[in-house]
Amino acid sequence: MRFPVFTFTQAFGFFLGLVFLTGASGHSWIDLLTVVGGTSSTAMTTINHQGFIRNYKGHIDATASYRLLDLNQPVCADFQQVVNQIGMPEYPQLNASAGDFVQGTYTENGHISLPASPTAKSGMTYWFGTTNPNGKATLKDILAWKDGNSSEGALLSTAPFDDGVCVEVNPSEISKERVAANGGVPPGPCKSTFKIPETVAPDSVYTVYWVWDFSGKLGNDAPDHVEWYTSCMDIKIIGKPSTNNVSSPNSQSAKVPKIKGREPKL
Template structure:
């Protein structure tokens, strides 16, 4: 990874005494919705604090070129290394990355998710599915005493580096379309829904989203990818995602 990092819309410092995960967490359907959990046609893709392209000097947007690969990083928070603690969950879920150059401040979740496809454009001709991947990237971990964490700490040792600390964050590596210009808005969607079971016959919908923007500058970069082994894992992409991965 090279160049300065960028952030999601409306990012706030985790170092603030008043910080809470709920300040940036967007859960669909919300826990306080009456009746069976379900996504409504009116549900928004972005949290209210992320409905516009709001950034700060400390938390700027990412800058890149068309054709560049970008790493979207996130913490697993035990949803990978401590998954057995939630036996109703069979996997850590899937990540969907959508891109558009024509975002809407009132973008509806269902207008995008499973509607925009990986072809030239989505069904409403505004955006496309850029990538899908498992929430578990195969190497990330939170430092704890779980079997998965201990195994990955051994396989993927790393130095303490801020802001990850001793943990190794998960990532999904996405290539910006060569044809993109101006600003590319990214919708990050995590499907962590619970499948049907005897205890939960109808399953339970559970989605989390984040919204961010990438300022595109300069000429497109159309290059072939070759992975350099032995990099500092704190700043390296993931080979299986970069070489032929969708």
């Protein structure tokens, strides 16, 4: 029996078509943190402006993604339970100052461009922060901070998972449209931003949780579906420079930076 022989182009095209028909199956997590405004980026040049989530080992689903199907599950994956946990030397934690704006990036992995259902929703993302991380905290515990009345931690910002610009390159119409709108160049990963509270003390560690509600994954086909993802990270808070070098609170650099796409709600 003879089997057909496919060229690489034909095989790759078949693969893309299969992905397009079956929907996205990958996951999302925070790949990179960058200080994009505030004290550090405008007045200090010796700090590390970029950093990573706990135990980061590269863009690898198995070592970075954490899915929660129950709000009573721990908010951090078992491989992200330790504060200040560094996965590899080349992926350090972020250094930043109180008052800085930090931007996190993540890939959409088809959740925007290749939804599992025509009525699927890519959901909302939330940034939470605390100076007193609890290793036993559940997702339900962290979500309770949304009302602003908790002494344990705070909601820092909220934004749609879809920032209105990001997309993966694939045969979908939304991918073609967004690449075309960006001059034919892939627009890159999704972005959302949060502000480190001004009250966080220098020489301390500020723990941040990125929480994504993807419960609308199946749309009207499963309205009661529960599915969340989280990334846990720690930021080393460095001291602020002298007031002679700090931009005025009313200056543009002290405001939330403009990002192309939807603005986060701080």
